[in-house]
Amino acid sequence: MAKIAVLGHGVVGSGVCEVIHENQESIIRRAGQPIEVKRILDLRDFDGLPYRDKFTKNFDDILNDDEISIVVEVMGGVSPAFEFSVASLKKGKSVVTSNKELVAAKGAQLLKIARENNCNYFFEASVGGGIPIIRPMHMCLAANEIDEIAGILNGTTNFILTKMIKEGTSFDEALKTAQDLGYAERNPAADVEGYDACRKICILASLAFGRHVYPEYVHTEGITKITLEDVAYAESWGGVIKLIGEAKRIPESERIECLVAPAFVNGESQLANIDDVFNGVLVRGNATGDVVFYGKGAGKLPTASAVVADVIHEAKVSGTSTSLTWKDSSENFVLPYDEVESAFYVRAAGFRDSSFAKERISVLFHGVSFLSRAGQPESEAAFVTESMSGGLLMKKVEALKEKGAEILSVIRVADC
Amino acid sequence: MAKIAVLGHGVVGSGVCEVIHENQESIIRRAGQPIEVKRILDLRDFDGLPYRDKFTKNFDDILNDDEISIVVEVMGGVSPAFEFSVASLKKGKSVVTSNKELVAAKGAQLLKIARENNCNYFFEASVGGGIPIIRPMHMCLAANEIDEIAGILNGTTNFILTKMIKEGTSFDEALKTAQDLGYAERNPAADVEGYDACRKICILASLAFGRHVYPEYVHTEGITKITLEDVAYAESWGGVIKLIGEAKRIPESERIECLVAPAFVNGESQLANIDDVFNGVLVRGNATGDVVFYGKGAGKLPTASAVVADVIHEAKVSGTSTSLTWKDSSENFVLPYDEVESAFYVRAAGFRDSSFAKERISVLFHGVSFLSRAGQPESEAAFVTESMSGGLLMKKVEALKEKGAEILSVIRVADC
Numbered sequence: 001m002a003k004i005a006v007l008g009h010g011v012v013g014s015g016v017c018e019v020i021h022e023n024q025e026s027i028i029r030r031a032g033q034p035i036e037v038k039r040i041l042d043l044r045d046f047d048g049l050p051y052r053d054k055f056t057k058n059f060d061d062i063l064n065d066d067e068i069s070i071v072v073e074v075m076g077g078v079s080p081a082f083e084f085s086v087a088s089l090k091k092g093k094s095v096v097t098s099n100k101e102l103v104a105a106k107g108a109q110l111l112k113i114a115r116e117n118n119c120n121y122f123f124e125a126s127v128g129g130g131i132p133i134i135r136p137m138h139m140c141l142a143a144n145e146i147d148e149i150a151g152i153l154n155g156t157t158n159f160i161l162t163k164m165i166k167e168g169t170s171f172d173e174a175l176k177t178a179q180d181l182g183y184a185e186r187n188p189a190a191d192v193e194g195y196d197a198c199r200k201i202c203i204l205a206s207l208a209f210g211r212h213v214y215p216e217y218v219h220t221e222g223i224t225k226i227t228l229e230d231v232a233y234a235e236s237w238g239g240v241i242k243l244i245g246e247a248k249r250i251p252e253s254e255r256i257e258c259l260v261a262p263a264f265v266n267g268e269s270q271l272a273n274i275d276d277v278f279n280g281v282l283v284r285g286n287a288t289g290d291v292v293f294y295g296k297g298a299g300k301l302p303t304a305s306a307v308v309a310d311v312i313h314e315a316k317v318s319g320t321s322t323s324l325t326w327k328d329s330s331e332n333f334v335l336p337y338d339e340v341e342s343a344f345y346v347r348a349a350g351f352r353d354s355s356f357a358k359e360r361i362s363v364l365f366h367g368v369s370f371l372s373r374a375g376q377p378e379s380e381a382a383f384v385t386e387s388m389s390g391g392l393l394m395k396k397v398e399a400l401k402e403k404g405a406e407i408l409s410v411i412r413v414a415d416c
Numbered sequence: 417m418a419k420i421a422v423l424g425h426g427v428v429g430s431g432v433c434e435v436i437h438e439n440q441e442s443i444i445r446r447a448g449q450p451i452e453v454k455r456i457l458d459l460r461d462f463d464g465l466p467y468r469d470k471f472t473k474n475f476d477d478i479l480n481d482d483e484i485s486i487v488v489e490v491m492g493g494v495s496p497a498f499e500f501s502v503a504s505l506k507k508g509k510s511v512v513t514s515n516k517e518l519v520a521a522k523g524a525q526l527l528k529i530a531r532e533n534n535c536n537y538f539f540e541a542s543v544g545g546g547i548p549i550i551r552p553m554h555m556c557l558a559a560n561e562i563d564e565i566a567g568i569l570n571g572t573t574n575f576i577l578t579k580m581i582k583e584g585t586s587f588d589e590a591l592k593t594a595q596d597l598g599y600a601e602r603n604p605a606a607d608v609e610g611y612d613a614c615r616k617i618c619i620l621a622s623l624a625f626g627r628h629v630y631p632e633y634v635h636t637e638g639i640t641k642i643t644l645e646d647v648a649y650a651e652s653w654g655g656v657i658k659l660i661g662e663a664k665r666i667p668e669s670e671r672i673e674c675l676v677a678p679a680f681v682n683g684e685s686q687l688a689n690i691d692d693v694f695n696g697v698l699v700r701g702n703a704t705g706d707v708v709f710y711g712k713g714a715g716k717l718p719t720a721s722a723v724v725a726d727v728i729h730e731a732k733v734s735g736t737s738t739s740l741t742w743k744d745s746s747e748n749f750v751l752p753y754d755e756v757e758s759a760f761y762v763r764a765a766g767f768r769d770s771s772f773a774k775e776r777i778s779v780l781f782h783g784v785s786f787l788s789r790a791g792q793p794e795s796e797a798a799f800v801t802e803s804m805s806g807g808l809l810m811k812k813v814e815a816l817k818e819k820g821a822e823i824l825s826v827i828r829v830a831d832c
Binding site: 019023026027030031124129130131132135136139140141142143144145270273285287288289290291292293294295296299301302304305306307308309312313316322 | 435439442443446447540545546547548551552555556557558559560561686689701703704705706707708709710711712715717718720721722723724725727728729732738
């Protein structure tokens, strides 16, 4: 019998209790033993629940209970989740989490403490909800060098973009629908500004490249500035706009590219058809080639089932430290954003007429492809550049501005 | 140091040697120890190879070498691969394989022998080449009941169908191209008749439902009868024809549905856009919802890297039996094909004219949707039925025949 504690009885925490309760029989078969939720930490009262006697408001009741061998941390946030996780690991209790903010901020440190205490820190549910991705990536890694990861890592923004692309809904309206459906928080910043996707790409990049990638070094752009005009130009180019988190090995360098930004994605890409609240992660290995994992990236039961899968795994390997791991890295090894090369889509206005616009743009940018959309004013031009560094692009864009153009949008073109 | 033997130096076997040689450094980091190929079994001579001194033609050289703890069986075929695997497991040597024919025929037995001898039988590479699917499915399984699996499991047939759909190439021509490109064997039966896909869906179904599903009980249809006319009708219906392997839990029953057949796949399905030699597997869990794994399903390095990932896993867990497992099951629990329900596409000819055809068909089949294609003769009709058992469908089709119609095609409509 493995006894566990659940820290936080929110959406995921209550889902964990539900999954463990309802699938008890198959869990016994798979874990080789029953798994029991012994205590639940939450400051709120849950009087109506059949298991209300398991609740405590005092973490020490869990920490000092030697019967509890696994702590499920589904509180979210860095503090006190970090302190509770450290204390649990130091007592030899393995910790399973869905807390991407904490893993992205302190993963290397927590993994090290787990190893030192011969227990595990598992975080499958922190990326991709119910899609198995952390462990499969580790498997890919076993016999591959991973060259690149690119993913649609946030379901809320993908839902909003899908509404804009498929139904012509404006960003504001689409966000409101997402909020009404419960896909977006009332304060949607973590999603629409890209912070959530940033945490996830940091976790995947840390795993792929073996060193902790800190969110603060990762260029992060959200989707709030995306307009229906941009969506129309992307369509005429043969693709769609998606919020992409990307991490890439730079050949013959110790550094990596890592960023989160909206991007033009070619219609042929496996990521182009990942719509609504779904997530998809493309992993490019030197032996496997492209592998894509797809599914619902969030939600109570998918996320809870990923947590419970980690709990079952821990129950099977308990007493050995098998955590995936990466090194801490105090220096920043992420290439500065203005050195990252790619093609760019640029949309500008303020031109006398379209042939004038083309001339002016062609002088500054060589080899651009012009795009067009229905209802495009004569004064507006949109184009996709050749590949260049973000720094060079911005210089050229500045020059265009100096010539009187108004820059309406600049969006990367992804190569995934 | 883990010493291994490789049985069979064909495409996959030589790939395994290559991957282990080239990624030695990262393998040490991941396995915690070096991995060395000590012996290679092959009846052929490979004089030119730098590691020619490792070859032997006598399996006993491997079996009786106590230093060899892992045997990689990549010979293919049931015999002598089965005998060699049994002998290895009984000596406590774990076996890693890519041999889907053997796993589908004898998996339950080999898994049992592995468990009895406290070693492992791993077969990640047997399905989906380099796409991690066996272990992720096991993870899904940990906290989920799997309700359904549907997959494009054979790259050769998917390549042929893609050529037919995208370029209007006939089956024969597309097969020839596949052969010229090395995607199809000179004797293509295992691919185009669906046998290869059948072995793979049997392996996935065994894993998902916990009992061995034998290929001989699984209705298996290939793609040799698919015509460009069928492809055109599928397009007018809003989808594509794919060779689908499917396994499904039947609610409140001990039986499952399991079959391999070409199917109409809706354009909205995540499987519809999986083209060329790519494979994709959709796993529908009761908590995770739909999860899709996508990538190259075959090829030397992808498959070899999946084998090596298993070898590394074994090197880490050696001495404990952690194999995935399922029970043997002498009785057949696969629902007979004529009891499986679905909608069907039917194409028939020999009608006086189209309104006569519609009338005649509507009398026999209620609620059909008629399809049309460019160049459709007046004497031809194509339609999609409501959901019914295969047996009932065939009865109705027979009745249509008796009325003078010639039945040109019958293809299932998949619900994946």
